[in-house]
Amino acid sequence: MDTTTIKNSFKSEEYFINMGPQHPATHGVLRLLLTIDGEIIKKVEPDLGYIHRSIEKMCERDSYQQIVHLTDRMDYLSSHINNEAVCLTVENALQLEIPDRVKVIRTIIGELTRIASHTLWWGVMGMDVGALTTYFYGFRDRELINDIFEETCGARLTMNYNIPGGLMFDIHPNFVKRTKDFIAHFKTKLPEYDTLLTGNVIFQKRMKGVGILTKEDAISFGASGPVGRGSGYSCDVRKHHPYSALDKVTFKEALKTEGDSLARYEVRIQEMWESMSIIEQLIDNIPEGDIQVATNAVIKLPKGEFYQKVETARGELGVYIVSTGTKNPYRLKFRSPGFSNISLLNHIAVGGKIGDLVASMATLDIVVPDIDR
Amino acid sequence: MGLMKDYKTEFMTNEALQNLINSWIPELEFTEEGSQFLNIKVKPEQLHQLMSQLKSNPETNFDYLFCLSGVDYEKELGVVYHIESTTHRHIVVVKVQTEDRENPTFDSVYDIWKTAEFHEREVFDFFGIIFNNHPNLKRLFLTEDWDGFPLRKDYVDEINMVIK
Numbered sequence: 001m002d003t004t005t006i007k008n009s010f011k012s013e014e015y016f017i018n019m020g021p022q023h024p025a026t027h028g029v030l031r032l033l034l035t036i037d038g039e040i041i042k043k044v045e046p047d048l049g050y051i052h053r054s055i056e057k058m059c060e061r062d063s064y065q066q067i068v069h070l071t072d073r074m075d076y077l078s079s080h081i082n083n084e085a086v087c088l089t090v091e092n093a094l095q096l097e098i099p100d101r102v103k104v105i106r107t108i109i110g111e112l113t114r115i116a117s118h119t120l121w122w123g124v125m126g127m128d129v130g131a132l133t134t135y136f137y138g139f140r141d142r143e144l145i146n147d148i149f150e151e152t153c154g155a156r157l158t159m160n161y162n163i164p165g166g167l168m169f170d171i172h173p174n175f176v177k178r179t180k181d182f183i184a185h186f187k188t189k190l191p192e193y194d195t196l197l198t199g200n201v202i203f204q205k206r207m208k209g210v211g212i213l214t215k216e217d218a219i220s221f222g223a224s225g226p227v228g229r230g231s232g233y234s235c236d237v238r239k240h241h242p243y244s245a246l247d248k249v250t251f252k253e254a255l256k257t258e259g260d261s262l263a264r265y266e267v268r269i270q271e272m273w274e275s276m277s278i279i280e281q282l283i284d285n286i287p288e289g290d291i292q293v294a295t296n297a298v299i300k301l302p303k304g305e306f307y308q309k310v311e312t313a314r315g316e317l318g319v320y321i322v323s324t325g326t327k328n329p330y331r332l333k334f335r336s337p338g339f340s341n342i343s344l345l346n347h348i349a350v351g352g353k354i355g356d357l358v359a360s361m362a363t364l365d366i367v368v369p370d371i372d373r
Numbered sequence: 374m375g376l377m378k379d380y381k382t383e384f385m386t387n388e389a390l391q392n393l394i395n396s397w398i399p400e401l402e403f404t405e406e407g408s409q410f411l412n413i414k415v416k417p418e419q420l421h422q423l424m425s426q427l428k429s430n431p432e433t434n435f436d437y438l439f440c441l442s443g444v445d446y447e448k449e450l451g452v453v454y455h456i457e458s459t460t461h462r463h464i465v466v467v468k469v470q471t472e473d474r475e476n477p478t479f480d481s482v483y484d485i486w487k488t489a490e491f492h493e494r495e496v497f498d499f500f501g502i503i504f505n506n507h508p509n510l511k512r513l514f515l516t517e518d519w520d521g522f523p524l525r526k527d528y529v530d531e532i533n534m535v536i537k
Binding site: 217219222333 | 406407408410412436438439442453462466490491523524
C-alpha cells in the first residue's frame, strides 16, 4: 500500500476529552472540555462552578465587617489585597480619613502578598512544564513571608488583618526587621530563579511564541494584571488609580510587548523586583499614629453606589456596592481578575497542542476560587 | 508623578462627555448623584447603538469593559456596565433596566467587547436576563437543570440558604 492509501484509510476526526477537574495543571477544580483533532486544539470550553459558594449572595445578608472575611476565600493568594479592596470601598463611602500609618502598612503587606503569590506561581508553573525543582525554591522563599504574616496577624494565608477603618492591631515589633531581612535574602535568591529556569533552553522553547495574545485582544477580553501587561497593555491599577500609599512611591510598571507565555512569565519576575523596591521605599518610614479610626459597631453606608479597584497579584479586582442605606449592601459585585482572564483561554489555546495549553494556563496564573467566587 | 500626566492626555470631564454623548442620542438620563462616575441610563432598544458609539468614537474610545453586573431592583431587572478608555482614562457607567421580569431581554454587547461573553453568561445564570445575539448563552456556574435564578431578590431556597 502506498502512503495515500494509508492516509485515506485513517479518517481524521474531531473528538473531545476532559481536562480536569482533577488534572494537576488546572490548579484546583476547573474542568476544561477540549475539542481536539489529533493533538491540535480546536476549542477549549471551561466548565466552571465546581466550588461556587455564591459569595455575592452571602454578602447581601452580611454586615460590612463580615464581608471582609469572605473576600479571603476568593483569591486566597492575594487575601490581604482583597480585604483591602472592601475596606477601601467602605472607607470611601463613609468618607473616613485613614491615618498614614495604616496606608503604609497596608501597602507594604500588599506588596509582600504579591511576592508570596508570585513565588508560589513560579514554583507551580515550573512544575506544570516539567521542572520539579522550582517548586521547592519557590516555597522556600514564600515560607519566610508567611512567617512574617503569622507573626503580624496570626494567620499565614487568610489574613483578615484589615478592618473597615484601619487595621485590626498594630504590627509586631519584629515586623520591620524581619521584612528587611527577607528583602536582603530575596535579593540574592531571585537571580537564582533566572539561573534555574528562565534561561533553560527547553523551558524557553515551551514558552516562546506560545499562547499569543495581542494588545487589542487583551483589552477587549478585559485582561488585567501580568496577563495584560505581557501584551504591552498598560493596565496597572497601582499606576492609573493609586490607592493607600502607592501614590508616595515610585516604581516601574513591568511591560512586555511579545504577548506570549514567556512575556507573561518575565512580567511577573520583573514585578517581584518592583515590589521589593516599593517595600524598601516605605519600610524605614512607617509614620507614627493610630492604626484605626473609630467606626460605628453597625456600619451603614449612605444611599448610593460605590466602586473601588485594586491590583491583586492576578490583576484588577473591582468591588461594586449598591447601597440603600441599610447595614447590608443591596447588591455587591466582585469583578475578579481570574474570571476575565479565563475567558481568553480559548482564544490563545486554539491551534496549539495540549502541552502548549498547559504552558498558557500556567502563565494565566489561575486561582479557581477567584473565578468561581 | 510625571508618568500619570502622560496617561491622562485627552481626558474628558464628565460635563464634556455628557454634552458629546447627548448629541448622539437624545432622551438619555445623566446623573452623578450618589456615584463617583457619570451614570447614563439608556432604554433597552438604544443600548447597543449607544455602546457601539461609545467604543468606536475616537473622542470617547471606551475600549475596556471592566465590570458588567446584573442588579435586581425588585420592580425592575437591570444590567450595569462600567467602561473605561485605556487611552483617555475616563470612566462612565451605563445602566439599562426593564420591568419585564418574566422575559427580561437586552442586546448583547459581545460584538463590542469580547469579555462580555462570560460576564453576560454569568448574569443569565444568576438573574435570568436574556441577551440577544449572544454566541453561547447557557448557564455558566450552575447546572443546566437548576431551578430559578439565585441572585434575584425573590429567590427562595429553604435548604441551602441561611437567612439571618
